[in-house]
Structures are given as structure tokens and as C-alpha cells.
Amino acid sequence: MIFTNPLGLYLLPLMLIPLFLGTQKQEGYPSLADLPTDRLSQVLTWALRFAGVLAIGGIVLGLSGIALRERKIERFGQGAHIVLLIDRSASMNDTFAGRQPSGAEESKSAAAKRLLKDFVVERKHDRFGIAEFSTAPLHVVPITDHKGVVLNAINAIDRPGLAFTDVGRGLGMALSMIDEDVLPGSRAIVLVSDGVAVVGRRVQEALRTDFARRPVHLYFLYLRTEGSNSMFATPPSDAEDTPQALPERHLNKFFQSLRIPYRAYEAENADAVKAAIKDIGKLEQTPIVYTERIPQYDLSRWAYAFAALALALLLAAKLCARSLHAMPGGAHAR
Known part of the structure; x- marks a missing residue:
């Protein structure tokens, strides 16, 4: 428990005042020594005194900013630490048919945005990071369990992109x-791209070294444009089989050569993208330890509420009190 304005606690001794000073108006009485003790009156008297204590205490604690401290709790679940690496090149602004979207048509980036958001929301225990690439890579969100930040980053992926696709530097x-992520758990990279990219030899060798140093799962979600080459197809013997001519095929071959857990998906429409993301979700279900952050909780509202109830009780008692002179026939009553 913490206090955002601890100086207010110096007023807490004021809570003792109702224990020594009566809460009702004092009236003169003849001797009542021969009458039996009125237990009900004693109980009501002390109840009103304690109501005064609660009223002053509630106000003081409210002014002191009483709150529960922020906490972090370790929990166990099924999931992974996943980096979503998203292509932001200009070709992602086109539909799967290879044209600018019109009417109800959806661009590849818009479909990816919609389905990746669903993926993040459904994965309760995963931690996500966001990186993007086109002409240069862009660090968007570090791996985190703050789903709101991740969803806001995904919301921006259908903005107009740039011309080039530097997938090597993105990886x-x-x-x-x-x-940078030090928490234990399975690691995965989900690459979402329409695949028109060539990774240079020097970058390939650097990536081989980097992937060899850490256990990482790699998933390549290839958003294939209608009429373009399949990354799984073997070209005819008389066709040119080079990274420049068939970048999708050679990018897939490079990933296969990394000797890491790797899976490729080729999606020609939004339904295929959804199926691929669902399959990735099934594969990434290893035990994971994650930290749940419970934010600071303000208790001052409850302190003021208790003070208000106590003041209402005192006010009701005051309104019910009757002066001796107001009693019928001038009778003396307490």
C-alpha cells in the first residue's frame, strides 16, 4: 500500500477526537443513579463515536492518496515470444489480384492487419514485438506483453509503403x-511479405551466423499475388533459375538452408492467410512463464465513500435528536 500525498497522514491523530468528545448536544438531567443501565444508549453512543472516527479517517486517507502498489505476478501458460516482421513495401498496398483496391476489395496489407490483430488478441499468453521493413528496417515495438501497444502498431501497417523490400536487414x-528479450520461453519470427526480395551473399552469411547462435523458429507467410511465381514451384530446365528471376523461390531455399525450425505458407487470398496464421498458433504452444502486471489501484475513492457513509450516519443521528424543550408537555428525555 502506498500514499501519493503522505504529508496528509500527519492529520490522522484527528481521528481520536470523537472518542473523547461527544457527538450529540449535551443536556442537563436529574440523577438517574437508581435507573437500570441503558445498554442500547451506550451502544448507540459508541457507534456514533466510531462513525466520527471513520469519517475523519476516511477523509484523511483520501487526501493522502491511499492506493495499492503496482504488482507483477509470474504466471504459467502456453505460448511464445513472437516478433511480427511485416513487409511495408509498395506492392503490399495492392490486392491479391495485383491491382489497387477498389470498392469492397482488400489490399494485402489490410488483410494482414485484420488477421494479425485477431491473432494477437487470441494469443492470451504470448509476448509480441513488431518490426517492419521496406527500403530500411524499422523497429516499431519491442517484445512486450502490452497488447494495446502491439495492436496500435499493427493498425498502421496498411499505410502507403515504399518501393523496395530489404528483407535481409529486416530479419x-x-x-x-x-x-534484447531476456525472459524465458520459445522464440519465433513471423515474416509477412509478398516475397519480391533478394538477399545478398554477405547478408545471407551474417544471417546464418545470427540464426546459429540462438534457437528461433521462423515462419514465412508469403502473400502471393495472382499470376506471380510460386515459391514452391521448380522452374523448367530451360528457364532462368536465379534469385533475380525467381526471388520467392530462392528466398524460401535460403530459409530452408538455415537449419532452424522453419515453415513456409503460400497464401493467395485472405482465407489462406487466416488458415496459415491459425496453423502458426497451433505450433507455438510451448510452456511459457510470463509476468502479469497489475497496475496501481487508487483506493482514495473508497476512503471517501466510507467517510461519506459515516457522515450520513452522523447526520441521520443529528436529525433524529430532539431537544428537551421540544418534548411534549416539557417532559425530560434524552
């Missing part, structure tokens, strides 16, 4: 984000 940034 390098995703790996650096995983290095």
Missing part, C-alpha cells in the same frame, strides 16, 4: 529484438 532487426 537482422528481428533477431536483435529477440536478443
Whole structure:
């Protein structure tokens, strides 16, 4: 328990005042020594005194800003630490048919945004980070359990992108984000791209070294445009089989050569994207220890509420009190 304005606690001794000073108006009485003790009156008297204590105490604690301290609780669940690496190149602004969206049509980036948000919401125990890439990689959100921040970052992925796709440097940034995450658990990178990218030899070798140093699962969600090459297809013997001619195929081959847990998905529409994301969710179900943050909770409202109830009781008692002179026939009554 904490107090945001602890100086107010110096007023707490005022709570003792009702214990020594009566809460009702004093009247003169003849001797009542021969009458039996009025237990009910004694109980009511002390009840009103304690109501005064609660009223003053509640007000003082409210002014002192009483609150429960922020806490962190370790919990256990099923999930992973996942970096969503999202392609922000200009081609992602097109539909799966390879044209600008019109009417009810949805761009590849818009479909990815909608389905990735559902994925994040459904994964209760996962921690997510967001990285994007086009001409250069962009560190958006570090791996965190703050789902609201992650969802806001995903909301921005359908903004107009740039012309190029530097997937190699994007993967390098995703790996650096995983290095920064010190909590135990399974690590995964989910690469969402329409695949038109060539990774240079020097970058490939650097990535091989980086992937070899850490256990990371890699998922490649290839958003294939209608009429484009499949990354799984083997070209005819007379066709040019180079990274420049078939970037999707050679990107997939490079990932397969990394000797890490790797799975590729080829999606030609939003339903296929949804199925791929669902499958990734099933695969990433390893035991995980995660920290649940319970924010500071303000108790001053409850302190004021107790003070208000106590004051209401005192007010009711005051309104029910009758002066001796107001009694019928001038009778003396307490």
C-alpha cells in the first residue's frame, strides 16, 4: 500500500477526537443513579463515536492518496515470444489480384492487419514485438506483453509503403529484438511479405551466423499475388533459375538452408492467410512463464465513500435528536 500525498497522514491523530468528545448536544438531567443501565444508549453512543472516527479517517486517507502498489505476478501458460516482421513495401498496398483496391476489395496489407490483430488478441499468453521493413528496417515495438501497444502498431501497417523490400536487414532487426528479450520461453519470427526480395551473399552469411547462435523458429507467410511465381514451384530446365528471376523461390531455399525450425505458407487470398496464421498458433504452444502486471489501484475513492457513509450516519443521528424543550408537555428525555 502506498500514499501519493503522505504529508496528509500527519492529520490522522484527528481521528481520536470523537472518542473523547461527544457527538450529540449535551443536556442537563436529574440523577438517574437508581435507573437500570441503558445498554442500547451506550451502544448507540459508541457507534456514533466510531462513525466520527471513520469519517475523519476516511477523509484523511483520501487526501493522502491511499492506493495499492503496482504488482507483477509470474504466471504459467502456453505460448511464445513472437516478433511480427511485416513487409511495408509498395506492392503490399495492392490486392491479391495485383491491382489497387477498389470498392469492397482488400489490399494485402489490410488483410494482414485484420488477421494479425485477431491473432494477437487470441494469443492470451504470448509476448509480441513488431518490426517492419521496406527500403530500411524499422523497429516499431519491442517484445512486450502490452497488447494495446502491439495492436496500435499493427493498425498502421496498411499505410502507403515504399518501393523496395530489404528483407535481409529486416530479419537482422528481428533477431536483435529477440536478443534484447531476456525472459524465458520459445522464440519465433513471423515474416509477412509478398516475397519480391533478394538477399545478398554477405547478408545471407551474417544471417546464418545470427540464426546459429540462438534457437528461433521462423515462419514465412508469403502473400502471393495472382499470376506471380510460386515459391514452391521448380522452374523448367530451360528457364532462368536465379534469385533475380525467381526471388520467392530462392528466398524460401535460403530459409530452408538455415537449419532452424522453419515453415513456409503460400497464401493467395485472405482465407489462406487466416488458415496459415491459425496453423502458426497451433505450433507455438510451448510452456511459457510470463509476468502479469497489475497496475496501481487508487483506493482514495473508497476512503471517501466510507467517510461519506459515516457522515450520513452522523447526520441521520443529528436529525433524529430532539431537544428537551421540544418534548411534549416539557417532559425530560434524552
